[in-house]
Amino acid sequence: MRKTKKPLLVMVSLLLVMVTVLAGCGSKKEAAPPATPPATTNEGNKETDPPAEGDGGKWVLGEKPLEFSAYAHYGNTDFPKWESTPIGKYLSEEKQVKLNMIAAAGAHTQKLSAMMASDDLPDMIWADREDQDMERLRKEGKLVAYDEYLDKYPNLKTWMGDLDLLRAEDGKLYRFPNWYSSNPYGNAGYVINKKIYEELGKPPLETTDDLYNYLVKVKEKYGSEIVPFEPHRAQDRQGLGVLYTAFGEGASYTNLNANLLAVPKDGKLTSLLMDPVFREAQKYIAKLYREKLISQDAFNQTEDQVLEKVMTGRVAVFAGASPTDMAGEAQPELIKKDPDGGYFMIWPIHKPGLDKNKIYPGTYTSFGWNAAYITTAAEDPEAIFAFLDWYTGPEGMNVQFFGPEGKNWKGFDEQGQPNFTETYNPEEVAKIQSENSPVMFVGNTSYIDPSKYKYMKDLPFEEQDWRTRYQQTITWPTQLNVTEFSGIEPSPDSDEGIIKTSVNELFLEIYAKSVMAKSDEEVDKILDQGNKDLMDLGYQQLLDYRTANWQENLAKRK
Template sequence: MRKMRKPLLVMASLCLVFATLLAGCSKSGDTNKPDPGTAKNEGQQQKNNNTTANNTDGKWVLGEKPLEFSAYAHYNNTDFPKWESTPIGKYLSEEKQVKINMIAAAGAHTQKLSAMMASDELPDMIWTDRDHPDIDRLYQAGKLVPYDDYLDKYPNLKTWMGDLNLLRHDDGKLYRFPNWYSSNPFGNAGYVINKKIYDELGKPKLETTDDLYDYLVKVKEKYGDSIVPFEPHRAQDMQGLGVLYTAFGEGALYTHLSSGLRAVPKDGKLTSILTDPVFREAQKYIAKLYREKLISQDAFNQTEDQVLERVMTGRVAVFAGASPTDFAGEAQAELTKTDPDGGYFMIWPIHKPGLDKNKIYPGTYTSFGWNAAYITTAAKDPEAIFAFLDWYTGPEGMNVQFFGPEGKNWQGFDEEGKPNFTENYDPKEVAEIQSKNNPVMFVGNTSYIDPAKYKYMANLPFEEQDWRTRYQQTITWPTQYNVTEFTGLNPAAESEEGIIQASVDEMFLEIYAKSVMAGSDEEVDKILDQGQKDLVSLGYDRLLEWRTAKWQENLAKMNKK
């Protein structure tokens, strides 16, 4: 899953995703906490270093000399914006001599990276899923730069992340710089509700799957085709449909559907998702919504821009996804400009009647976040790029990304290392900065920025708090589940299990889409029964056995076995 990128907050909301996620290997969620003065000292020291004419310790220091490198986002339908078009990019380009050349794929990401690999003309930095199989190909080819020699010299990642062992590759080296890592729960998955439509329909109860169905029917009856009752974001990435799956089982997790798992844990083993009773019940419910046109009918082929346009114009009644706060937070500010009573709000996760609502988790996170930045051997000065990423993920870098350059909205650090917010702090400006910087938040540090954001928000009335922040604190973060134990379950791309995974992933998406579009409950069962047979014929059972072994190894490292 992308944000399964972040966090979007996810990230700025975070999460993520990656999750976002953070726990160490020795014990999930029990990472080394920085000393209270660490952030302050690091931030002040960095500031001092940046104004020092001569750097004598051999470290690369932001702003001392120009830094230029290329970056590529390896996500379908996602390209980095031009660096200088973002507030952080403009500032760093003009004030710190940092220029990043963004490489676009325009939707042809698989072909783009394949072409770059074939010609050996790789970007200097690649940002993608933490365990993407294409990255494994680069690792096997020796095209990734290990970070181990830089960790002590540039200590922000090590300080704020803690135990990095589960992130290491088979050779014991670290090649991933995680995004939205955290020792605390975070993430943005859940349900966003159109306030205007909800009010017009009488503010009905929205707690169970029955409530949700009745509500969507009412939306369809009143608004016809002018409003999408349930917008699931991008169905081919599971997104909102995956969120609906979690409503049907206590402990049913979004991650069960992901490419890195595609399984349900049972009695110490990873078992087929297609034979899982909870998954089957959820698919029947989803198929019913789809055939009654209560779900966006182009959910499997719509683009991010199409989803954003509908959310921004208020043409969705319920919006669910891995990080719906990204779009909804932006739309909230826009819609309430002309209608103070409009906009969106979030609800506690929907649950099947009879289930404990506090054991429903629409989203997941890991200690390591959702994605990662990799430096390739094409980089002329990989240490400089790592040093930049380390500054970017540290207190000063995080504050500039979220609140703008020091001086306007914040000035210096308090005794706990959090930013001191000024009397000129402009919430609207800050919200705009965060939204515009979100696409280039490569290595977000949830452990630091969450407390920093809440320092300002804590003393504000609920209705005056930043929209994303208030719902992260009250809805999304309390309902995300730590799945750090399931990280690293992707086999090497060229191994037998890796080849099986590629085939399973392709077929699974086909099976999944067919089951969503099924004409009856009986047809859903028929599709999933045949799908199970087809996956087994590809070696699905072998893949599950391999993943079970890796999962148990993770549990042992985390002292959870």
């Protein structure tokens, strides 16, 4: 849910191998997502041969110069100078590829509006996958459709698979997705303070009853020194949304997302506030809150305040859309001070009587986060698409993550993954990935994650990257695919778009009040009145609109 465009990012550990950095999930549409990938895995069900050099009129990387302009349409996000990145320097010097980066310096709305008004567009724009400005450009005939290139340059088609839900209403494909995957990925779940857990006797932590009893013990023993349950930023639904999923088999974190705010039932999207699972979860959460088992400033704390608590080990249980980001950063610092300290992750909490294997604290989509668009301003759009296809393929991904072939990797194994060399340097690889991260604009999660894990899996357990270890064993197996709910949003200037803005603002107010309710009866009263108030704003019209688009998505997938 925390998609704050944030996409779930993969970083590299300076000591070992790649570490995933997110940015990412969750609902999170206010900030630009980091360009690194939300980690995922692939079981080798894709063809992984390196892309063949072109023939029959195909554009071939390095055969002739390619120069084009690129613009990142995100608030506070600009591409760095191309040659300042390892991949940019290599491709510029060795493959004759040069990107001219256009900066907006924070004035992205004004910058794109000016370029559109003057019809002086960049050759490539990197933006949110559902960005309405991109839809405006498409309707004005300013975007290039990719359909005629898909078979000629097949990496996207090979690794992404089903592209139908990415198509525009005219049936054509204009978006080249970033960090797409055909397999589960994501980092939502529960992180546990190891030292506190052991000091309390390692009690069971499987059910919602177990969790409540544990949090009570934490408060009794540590008082205000430790926050029993840290839900990250509650205004983004974060850790409280994770708790919601514990009360229903198949309950989706995305149900609380501002871009859905509904529960699917009998082929329709229905009111979240009237959902029995949501109401039961809110009563449980309200109980934790009024007993001061949840951070009392959950709705107004900053990222830095949360990070400080996690870094210093002042939380017993930390839940969120991507708690691995902060916990992974804190882990090496805490064990430096105390080898028996640090954090670990647990299998998702579930209500007693439910199947623990049908509880999904997080969600993912096959499309990742953002997308690259080629505009009609490009002199040779096929060359740009061919470059993107190389960039997202095995060779391109390996060069971005491990550097040019020869030093850290050489050739491919029978699964199409890189052969790592004896001269593989983890610190160098970490630096390469970190510096390339801002220009990883068509990342292929399906391919690169197994490649990264190939190196790490042979390390002793204690040397494995903390994030990657728990992604492999806990988070990836427990994320729910919600691709079917992609692209169901109204345009901002439509009736439904205007309703959405009002509904989202009021919902957060209702949500916070229900969390702070003094009793179960008050929770029901707040949600009953809240549902009525939302309906008065047009909530049902918004639900009907999203239902129609959701059903269209389902029809496309049949």
